[in-house]
Amino acid sequence: MKKITTKILFLIAAVAFVFTAKAQTIKERISNKDIPVYFYGIDFTKTVLIxxxxxxxxxxxxxQFAGINDLLINESGKYDVAGAVRRSDLKTDLTFVNExxxxxxxxxxxxSNPEDFNRLSESDITTLIKGFNAGNKEGIGLLFxxxxxxxxxxxIAVWVTWFDIRSKxxxxxxxxxGKVGMGFSFxxxxxxxxxxxxxxxxxxxYNSWKSE
Known part of the structure; x- marks a missing residue:
């Protein structure tokens, strides 16, 4: 009985550790200003236009895909990703996503299928990130x-994704x-x-992510 109780307590502790580690990974790493964050732009490789x-x-x-990504650089004040994620030193690299x-x-x-709007799942995102070339960097990657x-x-349905660059x-x-408004070109x-x-x-x- 004592052995069973010990095993149960060990299992509970292990589960608690996993959830704590996950919370630290998401909350602490994203908000930790000592860890560099690289914004890799917008990946359209799984996109369906309905x-x-x-x-x-x-x-x-x-x-057009490259043109939308260029706006993030050329009009960064309007498309203020750095401000949105509270990173004044956000580094941007569109090389890999453009390729x-x-x-x-x-x-x-x-x-023509409306259901394609929700065609991607979390597993699709995980697979994409595993195959994403983020370069020889250390830190956190941010990809739309x-x-x-x-x-x-x-x-437009956008999966905002944070990932560890080294381990992917x-x-x-x-x-x-995202709701689409007025625009005189694609x-x-x-x-x-x-x-x-x-x-x-x-x-x-951002605040919701930090509280997870």
Missing amino acids: GDSKANAQDIVSR RNEKADPDKLLS IVGGMSKPDKA KVLLTDKIT RNYWATGIKNVIEQIRNKK
Whole structure:
């Protein structure tokens, strides 16, 4: 009986340790200013554009995806990722994500199925991060992974993902739906949804992540 009780107590302690370690990994590492954070931009390789049959898929892959990412650099005051995640020294590297986006398959981009908006799962995100080249860096990576872009619903689904660069372990991933506003081009139209996601991170999500 004593041996059984000891084993039970050991198991409880082990489970408690795992949950504590997870909380420390997410809460303490993300907010720890001594750990560098690298923002890798927006990954569109798993993206499906819904309800826009006239869109030029080839142009979107070869030009528009890079154009949206460029806005994060050229108009960083408007798309203030650093401020949203409370990092004045946020480092940005779009090299790897641009290379990936250029290799996306245009034939798989367009869809007429509304359910494709929610097609990605956490396991899909984990697989993507395992195959993501983040360079020879130490610290935490931050990547926006777009799943669905719905023209009828005027919305974009973005998995905001924090991961350990060296181990490629996902620390936290959270799907945020960004509402799309006015825009006079494909790039600017969908960039308003990204801006909305960034605003949600700044106003609510970041503090929510820290409390997990």
